[in-house]
Amino acid sequence: xxxxxxxxxxxxxxxxxxxxxxxxxxxxxxxxxxxxxxxxxxxxxxxxxxxxxxxxxxxxxxxxxxxxxxxxxxxxxxxxxxxxxxxxxxxxxxxxxxxxxxxxxxxxxxxxxxxxxxxxxxxxxxxxxxxxxxxxxxxxxxxxxxxxxxxxxxxxxxxxxxxxxxxxxxxxxxxxxxxxxxxxxxxxxxxxxxxxxxxxxxxxxxxxxxxxxxxxxxxxxxxxxxxxxxxxxxxxxxxxxxxxxxxxxxxxxxxx
Amino acid sequence: xxxxxxxxxxxxxxxxxxxxxxxxxxxxxxxxxxxxxxxxxxxxxxxxxxxxxxxxxxxxxxxxxxxxxxxxxxxxxxxxxxxxxxxxxxxxxxxxxxxxxxxxxxxxxxxxxxxxxxxxxxxxxxxxxxxxxxxxxxxxxxxxxxxxxxxxxxxxxxxxxxxxxxxxxxxxxxxxxxxxxxxxxxxxxxxxxxxxxxxxxxxxxxxxxxxxxxxxxxxxxxxxxxxxxxxxxxxxxxxxxxxxxxxxxxxxxxxxxxxxxxxxxxxxxxxxxxxxxxxxxxxxxxxxxxxxxxxxxxxxxxxxx
Numbered sequence: 001x002x003x004x005x006x007x008x009x010x011x012x013x014x015x016x017x018x019x020x021x022x023x024x025x026x027x028x029x030x031x032x033x034x035x036x037x038x039x040x041x042x043x044x045x046x047x048x049x050x051x052x053x054x055x056x057x058x059x060x061x062x063x064x065x066x067x068x069x070x071x072x073x074x075x076x077x078x079x080x081x082x083x084x085x086x087x088x089x090x091x092x093x094x095x096x097x098x099x100x101x102x103x104x105x106x107x108x109x110x111x112x113x114x115x116x117x118x119x120x121x122x123x124x125x126x127x128x129x130x131x132x133x134x135x136x137x138x139x140x141x142x143x144x145x146x147x148x149x150x151x152x153x154x155x156x157x158x159x160x161x162x163x164x165x166x167x168x169x170x171x172x173x174x175x176x177x178x179x180x181x182x183x184x185x186x187x188x189x190x191x192x193x194x195x196x197x198x199x200x201x202x203x204x205x206x207x208x209x210x211x212x213x214x215x216x217x218x219x220x221x222x223x224x225x226x227x228x229x230x231x232x233x234x235x236x237x238x239x240x241x242x243x244x245x246x247x248x249x250x251x252x253x254x255x256x
Numbered sequence: 257x258x259x260x261x262x263x264x265x266x267x268x269x270x271x272x273x274x275x276x277x278x279x280x281x282x283x284x285x286x287x288x289x290x291x292x293x294x295x296x297x298x299x300x301x302x303x304x305x306x307x308x309x310x311x312x313x314x315x316x317x318x319x320x321x322x323x324x325x326x327x328x329x330x331x332x333x334x335x336x337x338x339x340x341x342x343x344x345x346x347x348x349x350x351x352x353x354x355x356x357x358x359x360x361x362x363x364x365x366x367x368x369x370x371x372x373x374x375x376x377x378x379x380x381x382x383x384x385x386x387x388x389x390x391x392x393x394x395x396x397x398x399x400x401x402x403x404x405x406x407x408x409x410x411x412x413x414x415x416x417x418x419x420x421x422x423x424x425x426x427x428x429x430x431x432x433x434x435x436x437x438x439x440x441x442x443x444x445x446x447x448x449x450x451x452x453x454x455x456x457x458x459x460x461x462x463x464x465x466x467x468x469x470x471x472x473x474x475x476x477x478x479x480x481x482x483x484x485x486x487x488x489x490x491x492x493x494x495x496x497x498x499x500x501x502x503x504x505x506x507x508x509x510x511x512x513x514x515x516x517x518x519x520x521x522x523x524x525x526x527x528x529x530x531x532x533x534x535x536x537x538x539x540x541x542x543x544x545x546x547x548x549x550x551x552x553x554x555x556x557x558x559x560x561x
Contacts, residue, residue: 003431004365007402009330010358020355024348028341093341101339101395104303105356106329 011106021107021115026122029085038080038187039123043131047073050197051138062199070135071222072197074152075159077127079196079215082120082160084187087167090116091179094171099255120160128156144228151225158238159218165245166214172253190215199223214241257302257403257436261311264297264458271297273458274311279451284425284435286445288547289455290555295438296336298455299405302436303333316403329357332401334392336408340380346391347376350398357399366394369424371417386413393421403434410444422448442547446470452547456555469550477549478514478526481539485509490533497525510538515549 011017029035047069054065061068093099102112136142143149170186171179190196193203194215200207210216217237224231257279264272272294279285289295300306301313304320304327313320318327340349347367354360367373370390375383383391389411396404409425410418425435425448439445445452446466454462454469462469491512495504502516516522523542530537 003427005361005397005400005428005431005433007330007431007433008359008400009402010399011329012356012358017356020352024341024344024352028343031343096340096342097335097338098341100305101335103305104328104331104333104335104396105353106325106399107356108325 014108014111017107017111018114018118021112022118022122025089025116025119029081029089029119029123030126035085035089038084039077039127040130043073043077043080043127044134046076046191046197047131047134048138060202062201064139066135066138066140067226068199068223069197070131070138070140071152071226072199072219073131073135074128074156075215075219075222076191076196077131078124078156078159078218079163079190080187081123081127082163083167084183085123086116086120086164087171087183088180090168090171091174091176091183094254094256095176097256103255117160117164120164124156124160143226148226148228151228151230152222154230155218155221155225155235155238158235158242159214159221162214162218162238162241162245165242165249168253169245169249172249195219212237214238217241257316257434258312258314259298259302260313262298262301262308262313263310264294264301264306265309271458272301275455275458275460276311277453277460277463279434279436281434282429282432283450284429284437284448285451285453286449287436287438287453287455288440288442288445288551289438292457293455293555294458295455296407299407299436299438303331303405304328329399330402332396332399332404334396334404334406334409337388337392339392339395340388342379342381344380345377346372346380346383346387349380349391350394353395354398359400360398361400363398366398369420370394371420386417389413390417390421393424397428401433403436404428406435406437408439409437411440418444442551446547454551454554461554462550466547470547476516476522477543478516478523479507479511479539479541479543480514480526480530480537481511483510483536483538486512486535487533490529490535493533494526494529497529498522513549 029039050069051065054061054069132142143152167183170182174182190213193210194213195203195207195210196215196219200211200216200220203210211220211234214237217234221231221234221238224234260276262272262275263270275294275298287295287298297306301308302315302320304324307321315327316330320327347363350363350366354363367376370393372387372390372394375387380388393406393409396406410421413421422444425437428435449466452464452466452469453460486506486509491504491506498504498514498516502514502522505513507513514522514526529535
């Protein structure tokens with residue numbers, strides 16, 4: 001048979017599908033006003049506000065406020081994208097039947113998830129460029145050498161894994177509106193009390209407890225990384241959250 | 257495509273009850289039925305969204321659940337609604353789907369054929385219902401499938417655009433694509449389908465070409481519409497006058513239908529009854545059955561739309 005619509009079925013190569021899917025998801029994330037607010041605007045405001053505030057209140061930190069706070073805000077950026085943005089976007093994808101429709105395309109679930117992860121990492125690179133740039137402009141020393149950069153990348157990757165697994169868990173079980181509310185609430189609670197921006201040591205006796213939270217572990221790991229150190233315990237905590245979140249998500253996620 | 261003895265239940269309710277039918281390649285097959293007849297459940301089982309609880313389903317020779325990854329590239333599925341990111345633009349969505357396939361159709365061609373070129377830059381959430389629907393059809397076709405499932409492809413479309421969609425579906429068949437469609441529009445099935453399967457309460461109640469189904473042989477249908485509601489008891493009097501070989505159905509207070517031997521005496525009896533009961537006819541039509549008549553007879557309900 002020939003003609004305009006003559007069948008020629010087949011899926012595109014996996015790599016092309018992955019790039020396409022990642023590009024689409026990243027564009028949609030960045031196009032959405034609220035998502036952009038939570039991804040870039042809020043972290044930058046928090047960074048500037050906290051640095052000014054720390055000087056005024058006389059917060060007792062190990063080192064200059066800008067050097068302690070910038071890695072914390074980078075950790076916050078990972079949390080906002082990998083957890084809050086991902087959960088909300090995925091919740092509405094379920095609600096609007098996007099996942100169902102993608103399920104009719106020759107796109108495997110692995111490629112779909114791979115595309116989501118790649119989109120998160122792409123957005124995070126942009127966030128790190130903006131937040132790091134603002135930090136440097138405010139006098140941040142930056143990560144110490146190549147080792148510091150590598151440690152920060154490891155911390156960001158493990159943090160992304162942990163928070164993305166938890167975000168998918170939320171999105172795959174709750175209704176879209178409930179996901180929206182819960183993802184924002186958890187974000188705010190962890191922002192305020194999760195040892196993301198302020199080091200765990202600033203929480204007094206609770207400091208040891210909050211380090212078991214993914215937020216505290218990521219914050220500590222990021223702060224250590226920017227000093228060129230590997231925070232073994234915190235990275236293991238992140239890995240454990242990632243594993244727990246993935247197992248629970250795999251068991252409970254509903255595609256529709 | 258083959259469905260053999262399919263059974264699907266939700267909780268207590270049986271949605272599909274021992275359904276069997278076949279679809280031949282390069283044809284358009286219409287699945288008709290009132291709401292709740294089990295059409296969508298059947299289609300979703302063929303598409304691999306649901307697992308057959310009993311019976312066998314084979315699509316292009318494959319098991320839609322176990323061999324889903326082999327099947328997916330070869331079929332196109334049009335969903336009834338939704339299924340797009342609310343912020344994605346129409347052309348962006350279609351281009352995205354095109355890139356997931358190896359040999360996609362040209363996106364511009366599809367946009368043009370489905371009258372979507374004017375709303376290409378519009379985000380999905382601001383498309384009209386008809387535009388969302390046509391985009392759904394475009395998404396089902398863009399990967400050049402061998403077989404497409406289209407669910408209510410023209411519901412709520414302008415007559416002109418509907419005709420465009422019909423021509424497109426006919427062109428698909430001519431180019432070697434197999435089309436399985438569900439529709440509420442009997443006119444659509446009658447015009448397009450090579451084969452029609454009518455479902456009711458999860459069962460197949462009739463199958464055949466539109467011609468086979470509507471061929472009434474010696475049976476004619478007389479439809480009478482009157483200006484005043486029928487006087488009490490008068491339809492019963494007509495039924496008695498017509499005798500046993502004739503079937504009378506009161507469609508509503510102002511119209512009725514008589515199916516019976518296609519001869520002058522049936523018509524004369526109806527005319528005499530009008531005179532006896534002072535019934536003033538507004539219109540009296542005689543005709544062969546159409547698919548709508550068949551459908552109503554078989555499903556016994558009028559809520560087909």
